Amino acid sequence: MKQSDxxxxxxxxxxxPHLRQAVDLVAANAGNIAVDVGCGAGRNTRFLLQRGFVVHAxxxxxxxxxxTRxxxxxxxxxxxxxxxxxxxYPQAALITASSSLFFCQAQHFDEAWRRIVQALRTGGIFCGHFMGPMDSWVQLERRDLSVHDRAQTEQLFDGFELLDLYEYNQPGKTLLGRSKHWHTYSVLARKTAQGLPASTGSLRR
Ligand SMILES: C[S@@+](CC[C@H](N)C(=O)[O-])C[C@H]1O[C@@H](n2cnc3c(N)ncnc32)[C@H](O)[C@@H]1O
Structure with missing residues (x-):
């Protein structure tokens, strides 16, 4: 079965890479609580535990x-x-969403994102991936994805210092070796304010 594989x-x-960087960027007074969003088999959880975080996966x-258990x-x-x-969510110093949050159904994305922003302490770090419109899964009209172009991705980080936004827009492979075109944004950002963006906006509703 595919998911097991x-x-x-x-x-x-x-x-x-952005998670490796994130652990060193968390503000000292933000604490040591991390959340692994859509943790899968737990590779990022394991890393966070090794780095001394209390992890909610x-x-x-x-x-x-x-x-993960x-x-x-x-x-x-x-x-x-x-x-x-x-x-x-607990109040968290670090929230990671590795190749997960774009599987959120578009009608639920605003609420999912609101919870993440509210949970992150000021000075805390978010890292994770968003899916861009050129991804082959989007082009194939999969209806179960949240899709954000670059401007919409940046807009999510109102109230954050955007430390890095890395765009990957190239043919590649899935972890199981299937060819596909990836269009993703990997984001590393520090929360600087309590405010929330008025509306996150996404390409699919
Ligand atoms: C591509 S895997 C990534 C797993 C892990 N973050 C990693 O990097 O190895 C995406 C994960 O998101 C989870 N997922 C998909 N939709 C979800 C949803 N609506 N709520 C919570 N988790 C979800 C899947 O079950 C899957 O484990």
Whole structure:
């Protein structure tokens, strides 16, 4: 089954560069609570635990959570089966959404994003991926994605210092080796204010 294969492959895959940077950028007074949004098999959770964070990891797929829980019965790890728009976030110093949040159905994205922004402490770091309009999954008219062009992605970060926005718009492969065109934005940003953007906007509603 595809999702099982994905989890097996992703468990040992490398932690993405913006998360490696993020752990060193969290403000000292923001605390050590991290949230792994759509944690999958837990590769990023494992990294955060190793770096001394208390990690709240959630996913809406029970199989993903089995993998993440198999990281061990650690007092610093909390897991939950939840969707993006209903997760009850703790106040967090770091929130990572690695290749996950673009799977949010567009009608739920504003609520999902509102919860993330509200949960992040001032001085805290967000890192994660957004999907651009040239991605082949978007071009194939998959209806289950949230899609943001560059301007819309930037607009999400009102009230943040945008530390880096890396656009990847090239043919590539999935973790399972299937060819596709990727169009993603990887973002690293520090929350500077309590304010929320009036409306996030996305290309699909
Ligand atoms: C491509 S995987 C990425 C997993 C992990 N973040 C990583 O980098 O290895 C996307 C994950 O998002 C989860 N997901 C998809 N839709 C979701 C939703 N509506 N709420 C919560 N998780 C969701 C999937 O179950 C899957 O585990």
């Amino acid at each position: 994905y989890y097996a492959a992703s468990r040992e895959a490398a932690v993405y 959630y996913d809406n797929n029970p199989e993903a959570l089995e993998h 198999a990281l061990g019965n650690q007092p610093q790890l909390f897991t939950a089966c939840s969707s993006f728009e209903s997760f009850d």
